[in-house]
Amino acid sequence: MKFSLKARLLTLGLTALLLDLSGCASGPEVRVSQDKTVEFSQFKTYGFVEPLGTDRGGYQSIVSQHLKAATQAEMEARGLRLVSANPQLLINFNASLNEKMRVSSAMPPPPISGYYGYRVGMYSAWPMYADQSRVSSYTEGTLNIDVIDAARKQLIWEGVVTDSVTQKDLDQLQSSINTAVKSAFAKFPLAGPAPSKSP
Numbered sequence: 001m002k003f004s005l006k007a008r009l010l011t012l013g014l015t016a017l018l019l020d021l022s023g024c025a026s027g028p029e030v031r032v033s034q035d036k037t038v039e040f041s042q043f044k045t046y047g048f049v050e051p052l053g054t055d056r057g058g059y060q061s062i063v064s065q066h067l068k069a070a071t072q073a074e075m076e077a078r079g080l081r082l083v084s085a086n087p088q089l090l091i092n093f094n095a096s097l098n099e100k101m102r103v104s105s106a107m108p109p110p111p112i113s114g115y116y117g118y119r120v121g122m123y124s125a126w127p128m129y130a131d132q133s134r135v136s137s138y139t140e141g142t143l144n145i146d147v148i149d150a151a152r153k154q155l156i157w158e159g160v161v162t163d164s165v166t167q168k169d170l171d172q173l174q175s176s177i178n179t180a181v182k183s184a185f186a187k188f189p190l191a192g193p194a195p196s197k198s199p
Contacts, residue, residue: 028163028180032187035156038149040189046080047087049148053094066174067093070181071145078190087150094144097165141165143180159184 054064071091072082080089140162147157161180169176185192 028161028183030183030187031160031162032184033158034189035154038156040157043088044080045083045087046075046089046091046147047083047150049090049092049146053092053144062173063095063177064093066177067095067143067145067181070178071185074181074185074188074192077192078185078188080190090148090150092146092148094146096142098140098142139165141169141180143177143184145181145184157189159187 048068052060052064052067054067055061071093075082075091141164143161145159145161146155148154149156161184163180165176
């Protein structure tokens with residue numbers, strides 16, 4: 001069955017659109033590092049470094065407040081208790097936003113055959129078939145979560161979450177932070193509760 005030129009172009013456009021959507025839905029990138037010699041189940045209490053890396057000079061930022069709340073939920077789900085004096089673990093955060101450039105190219109055209117094959121080798125394809133590279137800017141956010149053995153003053157686990165940040169993410173800051181923190185702790189050595197199953 002031969003496809004018309006219009007059908008070929010439609011297929012090309014839909015494929016490019018699906019690739020764009022799949023790239024957007026990939027979620028944050030999470031990387032972790034940990035001290036393999038540490039038995040994490042020995043720890044029962046934790047606290048937060050003061051001041052946190054996400055604090056402003058002399059006061060606690062809103063970002064820090066959201067990060068602490070999200071982390072407290074994750075730590076308590078793993079059986080650890082927040083204490084103000086002599087915690088076994090200390091937690092610190094660092095966050096940054098950086099402007100990045102993204103280069104994307106249109107997919108090459110489908111092979112020309114059948115009715116339209118007569119022009120192959122005679123002249124070039126339409127200009128729209130040329131390499132259509134697009135350069136766009138986006139904001140990349142990076143969140144570092146450090147877990148420190150307080151007694152040894154030694155970093156024993158680090159989670160790094162990286163994702164593109166949209167204006168919607170900034171407008172829904174608490175929800176965005178909750179998602180990032182949850183993504184990081186999904187790779188923490190102590191497992192959280194199993195997700196509840198829908199009836």
